[in-house]
Amino acid sequence: MVEDSTAGSANIVGRRPNSMASHPRIRQYVVELCDAHAYCTQSVTIQQKSSEYGDSQSDRKTQDAVPSSGQSFKVPAMSWRQNIVLFSVLLLLSLNFIVFNVHWSNRPAVKRHKDMDSSQEMLRVVHLDLKGAPPRIHLFKTLFPLIAAAGANAVLLEYEDMFPFEGILKNASAKNAYSREEILWMLDYAHQSGLEVIPLVQTFGHLEFILKLPEFRHFRELSAFPQEICPSNPDSFQLLVRELIQQVMSIHQTAKWLHIGCDEVFHLAVCERCTRRHLESRLLFTEHVARVAQFVRAEFPGIIPLMWDDMLRQWSPMDLADSGLGELVEPVVWVYSEDIAHLLPHYVWYMYGHVFPHVWVASAYKGAYGETAVAPDLQRHSKNNLAWLKILQATKGVQFRGIVLTGWTRYDHFAVLCELLPVSVPSLLLNLLLVSHPHQPKSQVIHLWTRALACPPTLIPDESLQSDPFQWHLRACAFPGSNLFSAVASYVVLQAQVDTLYTDVTQRQGWLTMYNVRHNFSSPWRLLEALSKGQQLVRELTAFRNSTALIMGQYFDQFTVDEWLEQKVDPLTERMASLQHFVHVLVARDTWPRRPIM
Numbered sequence: 082m083v084e085d086s087t088a089g090s091a092n093i094v095g096r097r098p099n100s101m102a103s104h105p106r107i108r109q110y111v112v113e114l115c116d117a118h119a120y121c122t123q124s125v126t127i128q129q130k131s132s133e134y135g136d137s138q139s140d141r142k143t144q145d146a147v148p149s150s151g152q153s154f155k156v157p158a159m160s161w162r163q164n165i166v167l168f169s170v171l172l173l174l175s176l177n178f179i180v181f182n183v184h185w186s187n188r189p190a191v192k193r194h195k196d197m198d199s200s201q202e203m204l205r206v207v208h209l210d211l212k213g214a215p216p217r218i219h220l221f222k223t224l225f226p227l228i229a230a231a232g233a234n235a236v237l238l239e240y241e242d243m244f245p246f247e248g249i250l251k252n253a254s255a256k257n258a259y260s261r262e263e264i265l266w267m268l269d270y271a272h273q274s275g276l277e278v279i280p281l282v283q284t285f286g287h288l289e290f291i292l293k294l295p296e297f298r299h300f301r302e303l304s305a306f307p308q309e310i311c312p313s314n315p316d317s318f319q320l321l322v323r324e325l326i327q328q329v330m331s332i333h334q335t336a337k338w339l340h341i342g343c344d345e346v347f348h349l350a351v352c353e354r355c356t357r358r359h360l361e362s363r364l365l366f367t368e369h370v371a372r373v374a375q376f377v378r379a380e381f382p383g384i385i386p387l388m389w390d391d392m393l394r395q396w397s398p399m400d401l402a403d404s405g406l407g408e409l410v411e412p413v414v415w416v417y418s419e420d421i422a423h424l425l426p427h428y429v430w431y432m433y434g435h436v437f438p439h440v441w442v443a444s445a446y447k448g449a450y451g452e453t454a455v456a457p458d459l460q461r462h463s464k465n466n467l468a469w470l471k472i473l474q475a476t477k478g479v480q481f482r483g484i485v486l487t488g489w490t491r492y493d494h495f496a497v498l499c500e501l502l503p504v505s506v507p508s509l510l511l512n513l514l515l516v517s518h519p520h521q522p523k524s525q526v527i528h529l530w531t532r533a534l535a536c537p538p539t540l541i542p543d544e545s546l547q548s549d550p551f552q553w554h555l556r557a558c559a560f561p562g563s564n565l566f567s568a569v570a571s572y573v574v575l576q577a578q579v580d581t582l583y584t585d586v587t588q589r590q591g592w593l594t595m596y597n598v599r600h601n602f603s604s605p606w607r608l609l610e611a612l613s614k615g616q617q618l619v620r621e622l623t624a625f626r627n628s629t630a631l632i633m634g635q636y637f638d639q640f641t642v643d644e645w646l647e648q649k650v651d652p653l654t655e656r657m658a659s660l661q662h663f664v665h666v667l668v669a670r671d672t673w674p675r676r677p678i679m
């Protein structure tokens with residue numbers, strides 16, 4: 082998942098003609114919903130006017146005539162035709178209002194709010210994204226007690242292709258997937274540490290790990306993009322989604338929640354089969370999610386489906402209420418930036434609070450600020466988590482069930498690796514401690530953090546995390562993963578040295594530019610000087626590669642070790658090798674032509 086940049090522009094009225102908004106009671110509700118959002122109130126007025134004139138396409142035309150206060154406006158004199166249209170619209174509005182009132186007053190979400198146990202402890206959930214890079218099982222044996230001590234009481238396991246699928250799904254498993262026994266051990270470690278385990282199964286988008294395979298390509302929404310299934314193909318649910326859920330749930334028999342994903346369904350209602358149905362994409366989305374959630378609830382009684390909220394965020398409150406999803410799923414509202422209010426205005430909370438009996442939120446501890454990042458930016462992640470704390474404390478009318486600290490390993494199935502789990506232990510523990518001790522001063526949380534990381538007593542981190550957002554001095558501590566954290570700190574230094582040398586000799590200095598290379602014309606003495614620095618770096622890179630392979634092998638299988646080294650270290654070596662090659666070609670010459678050089 083990538084950071085959402087569109088939610089801030091959400092229009093609560095949406096594309097649906099908002100006929101009910103003209104009734105005083107509904108209008109009061111909608112205006113209340115838009116509290117503190119002037120543009121929203123204005124939009125309601127525009128939609129109201131458009132609706133009254135039976136012209137849903139007239140936003141731009143009527144915008145100039147709408148009073149900026151969003152209150153009333155004079156209805157101009159109308160012909161008898163307009164009067165008939167107005168009468169018909171008002172009749173429709175009245176009918177809609179009656180339906181809406183019955184619907185709204187009977188919503189189970191409202192009733193359940195009254196029955197809720199307000200003393201129920203918030204769940205602090207650590208997301209473990211296992212896709213294509215499975216940590217060795219023993220890491221969880223040491224990690225789970227550590228995160229439990231830092232305040233975690235649940236983990237969200239996203240297996241993707243690391244689950245040992247069977248039968249028709251056999252090929253959906255990576256060749257280095259966990260065995261069933263290994264997963265049972267992992268679940269046992271979690272249980273021993275007092276952690277709930279919530280499995281995550283993607284059921285709509287982000288199914289690349291399956292849809293990439295030839296035998297599953299006919300389930301795709303678009304033939305060219307192996308991301309989403311087609312919700313109008315009955316086999317998508319019957320043969321694929323049901324099977325996925327059943328196989329994963331067969332090993333999670335004590336789970337209380339199942340996360341069904343459903344985020345970033347970028348291509349929706351675009352295939353021929355979907356377009357033939359002439360349904361809005363929102364309704365197609367709802368139909369599929371409801372079908373999945375109903376299946377989960379019927380097949381596994383007591384289990385509550387969770388889903389990412391991004392596809393719902395821009396719906397109108399009426400659409401969300403009408404969807405019925407409030408009775409079927411609990412949304413997990415994710416934002417990884419520091420400015421959460423920008424992406425989630427007040428009215429979104431009002432809407433979610435009225436529709437859903439429980440709402441979850443999601444911050445990030447890794448994998449949110451760069452697809453190729455090697456270590457988490459602790460300053461940004463802590464700001465994101467602290468911003469969520471403020472939202473949790475200040476938002477009224479929403480029953481929050483838990484916060485998920487997400488930690489992405491790849492941005493999707495096809496992407497390269499981003500921050501590895503052992504390297505992210507400092508970020509994970511810091512953010513867990515921050516959300517677990519909301520009323521403690523940050524200095525005390527930092528103290529708890531350095532103790533949890535087994536740091537030497539002399540180590541005093543910068544409380545603001547400003548001096549070094551990556552906190553590389555933590556390499557002196559003894560947390561699980563600290564040796565890999567230290568190796569990655571060395572990598573960052575090596576990467577900077579390679580970048581500097583390459584830029585210096587190819588751009589700043591005058592003997593190894595592309596001009597020199599193209600015309601085979603340079604000073605051997607100057608080139609050999611650059612070559613000697615490059616050779617030293619190549620030796621350091623080789624030594625780093627060998628030692629890091631051994632360290633990474635303590636946490637990951639050889640496939641993941643090789644992948645990381647190929648993605649991160651080899652490009653540096655290749656850059657140095659290309660310099661060496663150019664130098665060798667250029668110095669092979671011992672006589673040069675007269676200028677001008679052709």
Ligand SMILES: [Zn+2]
Pocket residue numbers: 302310311312313314350351352353354355356
């Ligand atoms: Zn389709």
